[in-house]
Amino acid sequence: MSHALQDPRPTRARKSAAPTSLTQGHLPRWAPAGIAALSIALGCGLGALFGLHSKVQWGLLAAFLFVVVTYTASSLIENRRQAKDRVATSVVWVCFILALVPLLSLLWTTVSRGMKVLDGDFLGHSMNGVTSFEAGGGVYHALLGTIEQVALATAIAAPIGLLTAVYLVEYGRGALAKSVTFFVDVMTGIPSIVAGLFILTTWNLMLGFGPSGFAGAMALSILMMPVVVRSTEEMLKLVPNELREAALALGVPKWRVILKVVLPTAIGGIATGVMLAVARIAGETAPIMLLVFGTQLINNNPFEGAQSSLPLYIWEQYKVGSDASYDRAWAAALVLIAFVMILNLVARGIARWKAPKTGR
Numbered sequence: 001m002s003h004a005l006q007d008p009r010p011t012r013a014r015k016s017a018a019p020t021s022l023t024q025g026h027l028p029r030w031a032p033a034g035i036a037a038l039s040i041a042l043g044c045g046l047g048a049l050f051g052l053h054s055k056v057q058w059g060l061l062a063a064f065l066f067v068v069v070t071y072t073a074s075s076l077i078e079n080r081r082q083a084k085d086r087v088a089t090s091v092v093w094v095c096f097i098l099a100l101v102p103l104l105s106l107l108w109t110t111v112s113r114g115m116k117v118l119d120g121d122f123l124g125h126s127m128n129g130v131t132s133f134e135a136g137g138g139v140y141h142a143l144l145g146t147i148e149q150v151a152l153a154t155a156i157a158a159p160i161g162l163l164t165a166v167y168l169v170e171y172g173r174g175a176l177a178k179s180v181t182f183f184v185d186v187m188t189g190i191p192s193i194v195a196g197l198f199i200l201t202t203w204n205l206m207l208g209f210g211p212s213g214f215a216g217a218m219a220l221s222i223l224m225m226p227v228v229v230r231s232t233e234e235m236l237k238l239v240p241n242e243l244r245e246a247a248l249a250l251g252v253p254k255w256r257v258i259l260k261v262v263l264p265t266a267i268g269g270i271a272t273g274v275m276l277a278v279a280r281i282a283g284e285t286a287p288i289m290l291l292v293f294g295t296q297l298i299n300n301n302p303f304e305g306a307q308s309s310l311p312l313y314i315w316e317q318y319k320v321g322s323d324a325s326y327d328r329a330w331a332a333a334l335v336l337i338a339f340v341m342i343l344n345l346v347a348r349g350i351a352r353w354k355a356p357k358t359g360r
Contacts, residue, residue, distance in 0.1 A: 141299065168233055
């Protein structure tokens with residue numbers, strides 16, 4: 001009986017019958033870096049040989065050669081299956097670098113050109129008494145306007161967007177929820193000039209109010225609201241239903257479950273979504289031009305009189321065309337980037353502080 005169950009093939013035959021397509025060879029660890037260096041050298045050489053003057057063309061040629069050489073080397077040394085895997089990885093790396101290069105270039109250009117005039121005097125003074133063609137002046141009035149307008153827009157849009165998302169996730173059923181979702185999707189694609197025209201028609205022309213930072217903040221809140229709704233809705237959907245069911249099984253009312261369980265669990269993602277919405281509106285210029293008008297003076301009151309903002313200040317200075325105005329525009333752009341970055345760091349800190357702690 002035991003002889004009948006034995007495999008009559010010899011051991012060596014069984015080993016030789018095993019597939020060897022996955023064990024032919026393997027590229028060394030330094031192969032991707034070497035292939036990348038070779039592709040860059042070939043791309044630069046071919047670009048110079050064929051007279052390609054743009055360095056972007058050289059980079060695209062090197063990226064194409066990197067994928068081709070990777071596939072060829074892996075096919076010859078390893079196998080076609082491993083070669084396809086390496087090509088997919090190479091394409092991901094190439095796309096990552098192509099997305100990273102413009103960002104780094106933008107940051108480098110903004111920092112290098114913006115640091116020429118960025119100092120304490122630039123941050124602490126306005127353009128009062130300074131003509132646009134001469135050196136001097138500062139960005140204080142525009143920075144103050146941006147802070148006040150973004151803060152007011154956040155105070156309007158964040159609670160409304162949060163409550164709308166809670167309704168859609170926790171309570172929304174039927175035609176009303178579908179209608180709200182549809183209009184939120186429509187509002188996501190509204191151009192900023194349309195939001196500015198709507199506030200100009202209703203707040204300024206129909207109700208008779210003049211230009212102010214609050215009018216601009218209302219237009220910015222329209223642009224901010226759908227981003228807050230969408231991001232908050234997705235974060236609330238990620239909260240496990242087991243947490244809700246466990247709290248409800250203990251007899252906790254649903255509103256208290258949302259307040260004490262659901263929202264604290266998703267607070268990190270909600271804060272990130274709000275900061276994405278803030279970054280969305282911080283660089284808007286069209287509503288500010290229509291509703292706030294811009295001024296060279298300091299206006300601490302966002303509810304009365306014209307104000308300025310960093311995007312509007314950048315546009316005004318760049319429009320002048322002098323060397324001094326160009327330097328001020330780049331410095332203001334650097335201040336705007338730093339402003340958004342600081343807000344993101346603060347939001348991450350608050351989210352980490354308020355996130356529920358898990359005991360071990």
